[in-house]
Amino acid sequence: MKLRVTVFPKAGxxxxxxxxxxxxxxxxxxxxxxxVRTGKVMIVEVAETDAARAKAQGEEMARKLLANTVIESFTVEIL
Amino acid sequence: MKLRVTVFPKAGxxxxxxxxxxxxxxxxxxxxxxxVRTGKVMIVEVAETDAARAKAQGEEMARKLLANTVIESFTVEIL
Structure with missing residues (x-):
């Protein structure tokens, strides 16, 4: 399953x-x-096949590594 | 109208x-x-209100500035 994690600076x-x-x-x-606002996007392949669990895993990845949640917000989508 | 331009390194x-x-x-x-593949994403506000023309404008921006089309591919979506 592929996840798309998109990270943008928070408003302000x-x-x-x-x-x-x-x-x-x-x-x-x-x-x-x-x-113009610029952000980062990451496509992450995960072995997880359950969509809800894969999305939760992507959100945990974003919180722990992919985004700096003090100044950035993120979204995780299943592709 | 808002455009989302996504730029990724080409396969390989x-x-x-x-x-x-x-x-x-x-x-x-x-x-x-x-x-894991990483790319850039840009949200561009344009005054153009016709969706097809706005998309064409976004593609021209990507070719001229936002992407290096030798090594990167891009997609433009209307938000």
Whole structure:
């Protein structure tokens, strides 16, 4: 089973990479670009075949390793 | 309109960050973890209101700035 774990900075946390992309897109001539937020995404293969248990495992992975929950929020989806 | 641009290394391209996460998850006691692939995800707000044109704009942004299409593939979704 494959999990997709997506990690973004929480609302209100600065995202300098996103700001840099905003400016760069403007510089490349893209008009009408608003806010850009950047995050990380991880596809994790797990042996678990029960969807609910696999998702719970992914959430535990995110809390323990993949996300810094002080400043980041995460979502786990089954693919 | 919001676009989600997801960028992953192409199949066959080394992903050392993913390998490090695999090892770290094993070290934390997670059993049955297979391959881990890591990528980037960007949420881009655009003024365009036509979904097809917004998606095309996102694809152009990915080709020009957000992805290195030599080693990375990308997908653009409307949120």
């Amino acid at each position: 946390v600065l995202d300098p990479q996103g700001k840099a992309i905003e400016r760069a897109l403007g510089g490349l001539g893209f008009a009408g670009v608003g806010e | 391209v080394l992903d050392p960050q993913g390998k490090a996460i695999e090892r770290a998850l094993g070290g934390l006691g997670f059993a049955g973890v297979g391959e």
